[in-house]
Each structure stands twice: as C-alpha cells, then as structure tokens.
Amino acid sequence: MRSDGSALNLRRWWRSAGFAWAGVRQVYRSQANFRIEVWAGAVALALALALRVPLPPILLCCALVLSLELLNTAVEAVVDLASPEVHPLAKVAKDAAAAAVLVASIGAALVGLVVLGPALWQLF
Incomplete structure (x- = not known):
C-alpha cells in the first residue's frame, strides 16, 4: 500500500x-493466552x-507481555501461511516467538513480586 503523505496527517493516524x-x-x-494476560495485567x-x-x-511489564503476545500471534499466522505443512524451521520460528512471551512473562512476574510483594506482605 502506498503512503498518502505526511506521518503527521491526523486522518492517516486514525486509520x-x-x-x-x-x-x-x-x-x-x-x-x-492473550485474554489471560490482559486480565492478569488488569489485576x-x-x-x-x-x-x-x-x-x-x-505498566511497562504489561505492555511488554501483551506486545510480545501480539507479535507471537503474528509470527504464527505468517509461518502458517508460508509453510502450511510441518517444517523444522517453522517450528523454530514459532517456538522462539513463544519463548519471547515466556521470558517476558517470567520477568513481569518477578517485577510484580518485587513491586507488589512487600506491600502485599504488610497486609498479612
């Protein structure tokens, strides 16, 4: 698709x-998984x-996990389109994209423990 002008065009931005x-x-x-991550982030x-x-x-951890899940879904869709049959490289691409979500989720959980943990501990 061809660009229709300036990146500052409000109509283009809304589109x-x-x-x-x-x-x-x-x-x-x-x-x-995306729905679970959205609600976990909301909590x-x-x-x-x-x-x-x-x-x-x-906020940053929520944005990171959700963004990577969106990219993971995009990678899976493109791989399925390009390689409908099972292929070792398709598996690598899908597994690596899923691993990125997993790493970010573990990091987000650790940040949650560090940031929320002490305040939660004081309640109990």
Missing part, C-alpha cells in the same frame, strides 16, 4: 490506529493502584 485496534480485537477474540494494575505502589514498572 492506522483503527487497523491496530482491529488486530488487538482479533487476537483477544482468538487467543486464550496487577488494580493491585498496584490499591496498594499505592509505583505504576510504571507494572
């Missing part, structure tokens, strides 16, 4: 944002607000 939100909606509808953010702990690390 691009519409495509992006369509992707988020599609992935939310079709991917159980983490609610806890951070309730416990009055710093929000930026929690």
Whole structure:
C-alpha cells in the first residue's frame, strides 16, 4: 500500500490506529493466552493502584507481555501461511516467538513480586 503523505496527517493516524485496534480485537477474540494476560495485567494494575505502589514498572511489564503476545500471534499466522505443512524451521520460528512471551512473562512476574510483594506482605 502506498503512503498518502505526511506521518503527521491526523486522518492517516486514525486509520492506522483503527487497523491496530482491529488486530488487538482479533487476537483477544482468538487467543486464550492473550485474554489471560490482559486480565492478569488488569489485576496487577488494580493491585498496584490499591496498594499505592509505583505504576510504571507494572505498566511497562504489561505492555511488554501483551506486545510480545501480539507479535507471537503474528509470527504464527505468517509461518502458517508460508509453510502450511510441518517444517523444522517453522517450528523454530514459532517456538522462539513463544519463548519471547515466556521470558517476558517470567520477568513481569518477578517485577510484580518485587513491586507488589512487600506491600502485599504488610497486609498479612
């Protein structure tokens, strides 16, 4: 598709944002892991607000995990399109994309422990 001018064009930005939100909606509808991660992030953010702990690390971790899950879904779709039959390299691509989500999720859980843990511990 050809560019229709300046990146500062508001109409162009809204159109691009519409495509992006369509992707988020599609992935939310079709991917159980994404739905789980969205709700886990919502719980983490609610806890951070309730416990009055710093929000930026929690927000950043949520954004990272959700972004990587979106990319993982995109990689899987492209690999399935390009290689409908089983192929060792297709497996590598899919496994590596899934591993990126796993690494980010573990990191997010550790950040959650460090940021939310002490405040939760004080409640008990």
